[in-house]
Amino acid sequence: MRDWIGRRPELGLYDRLMVELRNEDPRAFQNFMRMPPAMFDEIVQRLTPALSKETTNWRAPLDPGLKVALSLRHHASGAKYREMQFGWKVPHNTISLVLRVVCAAIVDEFRHGLLAPPQTAAEWRQISDNWMNSWNFPHVIGAIDSKHIACKSPANVRSDYFNFKGFFSVILLAVVTSDYKFLWIDVSGKGSSSDVHIYNASDLREGLQNNDIIGFPQLYLTFWWEMMLSHSGPT
Incomplete structure (x- = not known):
């Protein structure tokens, strides 16, 4: 030493x-x-x-x-x-x-x-109420965004992980509550992928589409479908 x-x-x-x-x-x-x-x-x-x-x-x-x-x-x-x-x-x-x-x-x-999802409609509605009380956003379950995590260039797939910022990365896509706690995360995205591409391939989208998320209120599922029909990707 x-x-x-x-x-x-x-x-x-x-x-x-x-x-x-x-x-x-x-x-x-x-x-x-x-x-x-x-x-x-x-x-x-x-x-x-x-x-x-x-x-x-x-x-x-x-x-x-x-x-x-x-x-x-x-x-x-x-x-x-x-x-x-x-x-x-x-x-x-x-x-x-x-x-x-x-x-x-x-x-x-x-x-x-720390990553235990709500299990009842009441728990989902409480998350929505917190958004309204803290930020004056009605009918919101979570805020979604991504973060590039720098990594070494993987062998043979360099272009897949090279992002628009000019370095190699994997992408963390996350949904957070009104008090900044993680509600859902996905760390499978390659650096060159867009947020919409990662979201469309995620289990979150599949769960919403198939109504498989435990306790998720039908009201918010209706809003989600209206958003998907009027936009090319999540906003």
Whole structure:
């Protein structure tokens, strides 16, 4: 191990800066991690069983909190692994492995609770009422939009993933509620695809068309059909 990496407990961002922010400036901590200290601690606590490793004769494992902090900061800032390694004092190749493990652990731990769709008409109507109360939008279930997630160029299909912004990407298409919570997501889109193309190939459109979404009010299904008949794609 390089000497500067070995000084992680004394000089690394996780053991120094984040401790200072937590104790002295919680708002700065929230800006750095994109969440308050209490939420960060809850995530670390819930992911610790999946992220913990045994200490060996070769080296001590990374702290689960450090793994979570690395992952959150990368997603918040978009910084490259080779840039992050100096401040966090974690080798770039280790960071690349940590992020994969943390993302998988987050999905396993939180998906059933955070991506649980409404099951009754009353729950769907409550989502619609929240849109009306918060934004004065009637008869709305969710806002839909897409985000390009940069990726390495896949072999043999470069043009499929090259987007109009000039880089390779996969597309996250999502529906959110009035308070910015994800209601539905699709991450199968190739960078060159349009929002309409991804939506038309999604299980969301199929569920609406076949009336297979549990508890979905007939009133909103009628609005959806009227929209589809009057537009070439979703608005």
